[in-house]
Amino acid sequence: MPKVELIAITPNYIQLIQRAMGECYQRPVGEKTVKKAIQAGHLSVLEHCSATFEIQCSISVLLQLTRHRHFSFTVQSSRGCELTHFHKTGIEFLDSLLIEHMADYKYAVEDGCKNKEDAAYLLPKAAEYKLLITGNFRAWYEYLPKRMCKRAQKEHRQMAEQIQKLLAKSAPEIFDRDFMNCDRCTEKSCSFS
Numbered sequence: 766m767p768k769v770e771l772i773a774i775t776p777n778y779i780q781l782i783q784r785a786m787g788e789c790y791q792r793p794v795g796e797k798t799v800k801k802a803i804q805a806g807h808l809s810v811l812e813h814c815s816a817t818f819e820i821q822c823s824i825s826v827l828l829q830l831t832r833h834r835h836f837s838f839t840v841q842s843s844r845g846c847e848l849t850h851f852h853k854t855g856i857e858f859l860d861s862l863l864i865e866h867m868a869d870y871k872y873a874v875e876d877g878c879k880n881k882e883d884a885a886y887l888l889p890k891a892a893e894y895k896l897l898i899t900g901n902f903r904a905w906y907e908y909l910p911k912r913m914c915k916r917a918q919k920e921h922r923q924m925a926e927q928i929q930k931l932l933a934k935s936a937p938e939i940f941d942r943d944f945m946n947c948d949r950c951t952e953k954s955c956s957f958s
C-alpha cells in the first residue's frame with residue numbers, strides 16, 4: 766500500500782476561487798457559482814490553489830505519475846540514498862523474487878559499486894522511492910478519475926483513492942465528489958462491472 770501524506774494546501778482556497786470567478790463577472794460570487802462553474806468545465810479557476818503530498822510508491826507508479834505533466838516533483842536520490850523498501854504485490858512467488866532482487870542491489874551497494882547510482886540499475890520496478898509532489902487543484906481534479914479508474918494499476922489506484930480522501934477532507938467543495946462514472950463509462954475493455 767503506498768504511503769500518502771498531505772503536507773500543504775492553499776489555506777484560503779475557496780475565497781481564492783471565488784475571487785477568480787468574481788473577476789470573470791466583475792462582481793463578488795458565492796460558493797454556488799463556483800460549484801456551477803466547475804460542473805460547466807470552467808476549471809481554470811482551480812489553478813490558483815495547490816496541494817502538496819509526500820508519497821512513498823514503487824518506481825512503477827512513479828513512472829506513471831510523472832506522465833501527468835502539470836505536477837511538480839522532488840524525488841529521493843538514488844545517488845545519495847540506499848533504497849530499502851519495495852512494494853509487496855501480495856503474490857508470494859513474485860514477492861520472494863523481489864526480495865532476491867533487492868538483496869542483489871544491497872550487495873552491489875555494500876560490496877561492489879563505488880556509487881549507489883550505478884547499483885540502482887539493479888533495482889526492480891517495485892523498489893519504493895519517497896517524493897514530494899505538488900499540483901494545482903485543476904491538475905489533481907483531472908488526475909483523479911484517470912488513476913482511480915478500475916483499469917489503473919492497483920497500487921496507483923489505492924494511492925489516488927488516498928489522495929482523493931485527503932483532498933475531500935481539506936477542500937470538500939471541490940474534491941468531495943464521485944470522480945468515477947463507471948455507470949456512464951463506455952470503455953469496452955473494462956472487465957469490471
Ligand SMILES: Cc1cc2nc3c(=O)[nH]c(=O)nc-3n(C[C@H](O)[C@H](O)[C@H](O)COP(=O)(O)OP(=O)(O)OC[C@H]3O[C@@H](n4cnc5c(N)ncnc54)[C@H](O)[C@@H]3O)c2cc1C
Pocket residue numbers: 832833834835907908911912914916917918
Ligand atoms: C488506465 C491507463 C492506461 C494507460 N496506458 C498507457 C500506455 O499503455 N502507454 C502510455 O504511453 N501511456 C499510458 N497511459 C498514460 C496516459 O496516456 C497519459 O499519459 C496519462 O494518463 C497522463 O494524462 P494526460 O495525458 O491526459 O494529461 P496530463 O499530463 O495529466 O495533463 C492533463 C490535461 O492537460 C492537457 N494537456 C497536457 N499536455 C498536453 C499537450 N501536450 N497537448 C494538448 N493537451 C495537453 C490534456 O487535456 C490533458 O488531459 C495510461 C493511463 C491510464 C489511466
